[in-house]
Amino acid sequence: MRDKNGLSIKLNQSTLINTTDLHTFLRTRRSIRRFKADPVPDSVIEQILTTATYAPSAHHRQPWRFAVLTDLSTKTKLADAMAVEFQRDLEADSLSPEEIEKKVANSRNRITGAPVVIILCIDMIEMDTYPDAQRQKAEYIMATQSAANAGMQLLLAAHAEGLGSVWVCSPLFAPNVVQQALELSETWEPQAMYFLGYPADIPQPRERKPLEEIIKFF
């Protein structure tokens, strides 16, 4: 059986993937923060985003939305807008002018220097609505969890394509700035940003907490 993108889908997944290989694949994904300048073909970006949309979502409403930036002028527009907000936040935190300048420049360069920048948004438009705040909050969390699933799937699909990627949280701190800079629909709420590109270096794996620390087994 083939899906519309030509990938084979087998219902018995154990025949499709070798379990050991899959664990290795999942454990070898790294957050990559330095990229080669090589562009990423649009077809590869589309493949990655298509895989991202196979993530599970609450009520299957697929509340994720993606703004994809590959041209320098749009990346610069976004970076400049976010830099203003970031600088304001750091000033409020009373950092020294030197520290502020360094952090803002670094943040700006990361956006303009990444071959592909993807902003993940949620759109609540098709999610359920409730009259009470508690259930409405749960519904909102469901949308963000669903979008995070797509974000994770995006990182793994990038890894499958030999790309490096990293999840960046800064749009959460400046959602309106991102929305305005990219002229996104008001219903698109920025949640995260991903930088993608061919890795310039692959860092060592970061240690994981031991299972005893994070599991309560019954």
Ligand SMILES: Cc1cc2nc3c(=O)[nH]c(=O)nc-3n(C[C@H](O)[C@H](O)[C@H](O)COP(=O)(O)O)c2cc1C
């Ligand atoms: C919700 C979330 C937010 C993150 N925000 C940032 C970020 O703003 N900047 C950054 O460089 N990495 C960010 N990361 C990447 C983490 O630092 C990284 O996943 C972690 O250090 C583990 O490293 P690994 O991904 O290589 O296993 C974020 C990851 C997640 C899941």
